[in-house]
Amino acid sequence: MIKQFQEHFDKRYQEPTAIQSAVADALQAGKSVLGIAPTGSGKTLAFTLPLLPRVTPGAGTQILVLSPSQELALQTARVMREWATIIGVKVQSLTGGANLRRQVKKLHEHPDVVVGTPGRILHMLDNRHLKLKHLQTLVIDEADDLLQDDTQAVVEDIERATPLSTQLAFFSATVSPVFKDLDVLFGRDIVTFDVRDTDHSRGPVKHGYLIARTSQQKTATLRRLVSIKDFRALVFFNSIRTLNYAASRLRHEHVKIGTLGGRQKQTQRAKAMRLFRKRQIKLLLTTDLAARGLDIPKLPGVVNFDLPQKTNTYIHRAGRTGRQGEPGVVLSLGDDHDIRDLKKVIKETGVKLTHMYINHDQLTDQRPVQGKRTVSLKRKFSHHLQVEQHDEGNLHKRVHKTLASFTKPKKRRRHKKNRKNKGIRFRHRHKNASK
Template identity: 35%
Template sequence: MNTISFAGLGIEEPLLSRLADFGISEPSPVQAESIPAALSGRDVLAQSQTGTGKTLAYLLPVLQQMNPEEKALQGVILAPTQELAMQIYREAEKYGEPLGVGVQALIGGAAIKRQLERLRQHPQLVVGTPGRIREIQALRKIKLHTVRTVVVDEVDQMFQLGGTADVEHILRGTLRERQLMFLSATINEEIRSLAAKEMKDPVEIGIEPEQRTAKSLEHIYFITEERDKIDMLRRVIRHYDPARTIVFINHTDHISEVEAKMNYLGLHAGALYGDADKTVRAATLRRFREGKIRVLVASDIAARGLDIEDLDLVVNLDPPPDTEHYVHRVGRTARMGRKGLAVSIISAKEQFIIRKFSRELRIQISLREMYAGNVIKPDSVSSGRRKAVKGAGRASEGRSATASKSSSHQVTSGQGLPRKGAENKAGISTAASGSRSVTKRLGPGSVKGDNRTSKKNDQDRKNKGAPRWLKDKQNKG
């Protein structure tokens, strides 16, 4: 069977050489479907799992069709978050450099003055967030009437973050005959409605739409008390010992607390959330990529679309709000066919959420337990406990049998008993010694088992502390 190549899809030099420099030789399924359609100028609505190479699926044809000699803006790529926009920008710079295509980042949170200065270099491609591009557009510092291609990445997240109005405003400023591409891991009715409104006869690409998570990704979960979740997180990270881990938190108020506890445990954690300063977020991501931070505690917004190399473990310390968030969280690992592990740490009352994800996504999310420092199946835990109990029972029986045997041996051999002739030397036998001790306890003149003596002794105990006249009266009686 002939293997599809990038050259066979229509990609030309020097992009082919650039792909080879980074060890990319074969296109992924979404790239194989999207690149020919994009090169032909068709509008594209593509759905594919996260980590399948969607960025290159649109970036390669967009760059190849640009004219570096034309000092005008020709393409715009929109991303919902600053981190994803920066990631796309770095890829665009990397592949656009050999073509001589100028790329500019227009991202919210950064100094707008510096961005305006760089726009004077007349880049052919702009990568940014919709809010910042619209802001610069309102200042009349960017002209979109020459834009021939618009790409909206993670379009479903764009809807959730309320950026749809900005996207529509930007689209109205571009050429009427422009090319439009929407890409995401999930496509809902709102996206289809916008596509029907803005696109012309789009090519719809769905790479295994029923398989919304990577096949090479393993899904498991642990049940623990709410107060023990941090400790379970520690045990999970210590057990699997990955080079990098992303831990997802639902509420940003809890991120700093989890970060502090991870650092206290010596796991070198950093925080990434939407309200943080852009410079701080960029520095945190850089340290995480470089391996200086081992655990990245993040919110959904901040970690949307991140592509981190050698990321083997993703942990949901809080259950995702819905299946779409679950898909995007776990999609940070097992990218481009590599293996990965997605772990959810939940309380017993949250177990129904995991069942819902498993049912709606048609994936197996298996229950696991920590037992004796190992991660095993629950039935294995019960089996191990039964074996431990049986083993303890056998050991107890063995000890009892040994003790009984030892006792029998001692009696038979006469150990622990007076030697023959010992009573003659002492002038008293063991039995006699025992009689004297009993006599001493019961009182003078008493005989063991005499009820009258016992009653008298009981009466004496009752009279102890009574007035003298009462004692004399009772004695007389």
């Protein structure tokens, strides 16, 4: 690490994380790497600190970083810009949803580092607004997500537009089957650094569940969670439709929330993130793609409104809390059948789910005690307990009968039929029948 970076690093951090130490020398030497580390372990700095000193300011785009979502691209650009300004390097973000003409204008200023989403990057390449002839390093962040389905084809198209000497750097929190074929897919000798077993940057995170059977009950549970002091959470959904339903219900009940996902403008998404980071809203409703890789400091909780169907999905969701040694809680909402299925999904992670309850505006794993009404009834009829010892056999029956009679709802009085009107109706029918 260069001297300027070391001074800035010492002011903010105590020591490098496992992934930062593992890949530093290989990246500085120009080797292609695959870094696997838990979420929240500082993967952005792991490639930022070794790569930026190799950049020559004003010599064209030399580092290109691909991110799966707009939010992560903007976050990565913000982190890299903080360190790049120290050595006079320019960083620009290219994301979908932003003003295209303004981005093209910025590219004409020849940024040294470009961070963006694959779709917008490929669009700029096809229209020759972005030139990569001076590119030194291509970073594929959240590689397990980008190297699947249609996105993988886009990433491969972008890689073909880079020089043959370009260094590749893949980073991920989980292992994907495609990682076995990286050497063949991209024609590079790739060195793998897996530090998941040696990384200790995660704080204590409690994993639990709350029983809620329907979407309406789940929304009511979110409303109760908001009443807990200092509770904030990312709330994950599997579909935009369910997200919009929960958002409309919560807004109708005057709960301050934000949303990420769907057809939102970048300014709307940025505003939601800003309000959530400033703790002006307690719940941020999102999908897996929109929240991928987000770093929200000291986030207390994560809520699975819709339960994840894959192990990696649960790992990425849970990784939003408990970052940098901070404590956190992951809550899953569902009925008994849903929770059984979830336990099967996360079995290989070793995570144990605890039944949680909301009692007196607090989240606890202790079952609430017997209600006050039942206790007060027993006190009110305590005089029935003053009986002789030989009458113990009838004691239970007498107390139970008294309590039941007190709590049993009163029967409604049945109103008698109006025989007069009935007779009139009968006469009318009889009259019509005679005709």
